[in-house]
Amino acid sequence: xxxxxxxxxxxxxxxxxxxxxxxxxxxxxxxxxxxxxxxxxxxxxxxxxxxxxxxxxxxxxxxxxxxxxxxxxxxxxxxxxxxxxxxxxxxxxxxxxxxxxxxxxxxxxxxxxxxxxxxxxxxxxxxxxxxxxxxxxxxxxxxxxxxxxxxxxxxxxxxxxxxxxxxxxxxxxxxxxxxxxxxxxxxxxxxxxxxxxxxxxxxxxxxxxxxxxxxxxxxxxxxxxxxxxxxxxxxxxxxxxxxxxxxxxxxxxxxxxxxxxxxxxx
Amino acid sequence: xxxxxxxxxxxxxxxxxxxxxxxxxxxxxxxxxxxxxxxxxxxxxxxxxxxxxxxxxxxxxxxxxxxxxxxxxxxxxxxxxxxxxxxxxxxxxxxxxxxxxxxxxxxxxxxxxxxxxxxxxxxxxxxxxxxxxxxxxxxxxxxxxxxxxxxxxxxxxxxxxxxxxxxxxxxxxxxxxxxxxxxxxxxxxxxxxxxxxxxxxxxxxxxxxxxxxxxxxxxxxxxxxxxxxxxxxxxxxxxxxxxxxxxxxxxxxxxxxxxxxxxxxxxx
Numbered sequence: 001x002x003x004x005x006x007x008x009x010x011x012x013x014x015x016x017x018x019x020x021x022x023x024x025x026x027x028x029x030x031x032x033x034x035x036x037x038x039x040x041x042x043x044x045x046x047x048x049x050x051x052x053x054x055x056x057x058x059x060x061x062x063x064x065x066x067x068x069x070x071x072x073x074x075x076x077x078x079x080x081x082x083x084x085x086x087x088x089x090x091x092x093x094x095x096x097x098x099x100x101x102x103x104x105x106x107x108x109x110x111x112x113x114x115x116x117x118x119x120x121x122x123x124x125x126x127x128x129x130x131x132x133x134x135x136x137x138x139x140x141x142x143x144x145x146x147x148x149x150x151x152x153x154x155x156x157x158x159x160x161x162x163x164x165x166x167x168x169x170x171x172x173x174x175x176x177x178x179x180x181x182x183x184x185x186x187x188x189x190x191x192x193x194x195x196x197x198x199x200x201x202x203x204x205x206x207x208x209x210x211x212x213x214x215x216x217x218x219x220x221x222x223x224x225x226x227x228x229x230x231x232x233x234x235x236x237x238x239x240x241x242x243x244x245x246x247x248x249x250x251x252x253x254x255x256x257x258x259x260x261x262x263x264x265x266x
Numbered sequence: 267x268x269x270x271x272x273x274x275x276x277x278x279x280x281x282x283x284x285x286x287x288x289x290x291x292x293x294x295x296x297x298x299x300x301x302x303x304x305x306x307x308x309x310x311x312x313x314x315x316x317x318x319x320x321x322x323x324x325x326x327x328x329x330x331x332x333x334x335x336x337x338x339x340x341x342x343x344x345x346x347x348x349x350x351x352x353x354x355x356x357x358x359x360x361x362x363x364x365x366x367x368x369x370x371x372x373x374x375x376x377x378x379x380x381x382x383x384x385x386x387x388x389x390x391x392x393x394x395x396x397x398x399x400x401x402x403x404x405x406x407x408x409x410x411x412x413x414x415x416x417x418x419x420x421x422x423x424x425x426x427x428x429x430x431x432x433x434x435x436x437x438x439x440x441x442x443x444x445x446x447x448x449x450x451x452x453x454x455x456x457x458x459x460x461x462x463x464x465x466x467x468x469x470x471x472x473x474x475x476x477x478x479x480x481x482x483x484x485x486x487x488x489x490x491x492x493x494x495x496x497x498x499x500x501x502x503x504x505x506x507x508x509x510x511x512x513x514x515x516x517x518x519x520x521x522x523x524x525x526x527x528x529x530x531x532x533x534x
Binding site for chain 2: 003006007009010011013014017018021022089090091093094095096097098099100101105255258259260261263
């Protein structure tokens with residue numbers, strides 16, 4: 001346990017140092033978040049105050065939906081970039097010969113990638129409240145519960161992208177599928193109840209949808225943990241299913257790559 | 267007990283043809299990297315895998331490090347099977363690979379070493395001292411806080427060696443370790459390796475440089491196209507000249523001691 005925490009510290013430090021030494025990239029990330037936020041603010045203004053999905057003002061509704069959408073997509077992309085760069089530079093093979101088990105290494109690396117984007121999410125939400133005056137009535141405990149369960153699901157998605165990258169050199173397909181599919185089915189921009197029935201049913205199979213719903217209820221409507229218990233339960237069930245499944249897939253693809261000598265193929 | 271034991275190891279790389287292969291000329295088929303190779307290395311021994319490019323030297327090192335798994339046969343390291351007990355194997359092995367840029371470019375040399383030392387479970391209390399030691403051993407003290415993206419090939423190679431040493435492995439795998447080093451650094455490097463050998467570290471060196479192989483090795487394994495052609499103990503009565511003649515005749519390689527320029531003729 002102490003050893004794993006020490007390794008996580010080393011990985012977090014590596015990623016933080018790399019991020020801040022990419023000075024332009026570091027500044028652009030936050031500039032890009034603010035630009036997107038401004039675009040959603042003016043979109044909600046153009047639509048006007050009459051449109052209140054789920055009884056909420058549209059801008060706060062968009063703030064939470066797009067914030068979580070960006071978190072899921074960007075963190076998966078960030079983690080995938082880490083894996084791809086490791087393959088391209090040859091670091092991947094060396095990392096796989098350290099005393100750290102490959103699965104542990106991938107999980108710790110993904111936690112780091114997702115933690116970085118969790119900071120971005122908090123900045124995004126805080127900027128929405130502070131700069132664009134989104135009205136929130138947060139239940140902090142409920143928000144934290146949704147965030148923790150969302151992080152578990154995000155980890156599973158990131159690990160799946162890494163698995164696809166290692167097995168078929170096609171991790172980008174996962175990010176493409178997420179970035180395009182989630183706009184339509186996650187309820188980020190509009191309630192999924194507006195979709196045709198078959199698509200609405202499909203949306204119910206997507207865990208991001210529940211993360212978005214839960215966060216809106218906890219952050220915008222101040223609902224308690226017990227009030228959003230069904231959503232938390234669904235997120236927990238998705239986490240318990242997807243995390244072990246993604247880890248099994250990763251372990252299988254790593255063994256296959258070591259057998260075929262394709263660990264550093266990209 | 268042998269530190270490293272190969273038993274009838276076979277490794278084949280399969281190249282599946284691309285879709286629409288008629289558009290290009292990608293070669294398909296199998297490459298036999300190692301064919302039923304068996305050997306062992308003892309504690310405190312410098313075992314040299316000598317052979318031309320494509321002979322299977324690097325594949326053998328990758329199999330020991332668990333980067334690759336054998337198709338058949340078995341590889342044991344310190345008594346652990348690389349297939350079944352990979353974690354135990356990795357705790358014993360340090361590897362300096364030929365890939366130069368296998369570092370995080372926006373971290374300094376010291377930060378890179380600290381990162382890999384953490385993953386290699388070097389105790390935090392000991393880490394700084396060990397990093398200072400390996401930086402001194404590889405002559406990188408002055409560049410310790412330089413971002414590695416600014417490093418030359420030789421500096422990358424030295425850092426690769428430092429990374430392999432920082433965990434103090436029982437088995438050290440070196441793949442062409444002195445390829446980009448200058449003469450003084452090379453000499454210092456081999457002195458350092460000899461010290462490790464005296465401390466009972468097993469060294470496996472992959473090289474195609476005959477002169478280096480015979481000057482630093484205790485035993486030579488001669489590989490060609492995945493086959494183990496011969497095994498020779500250095501200093502067992504066979505003269506250097508006999509060994510040299512044997513190697514170059516068997517592999518058909520050009521003798522590096524005879525200058526290639528002599529063969530090419532004067533160009534200016």
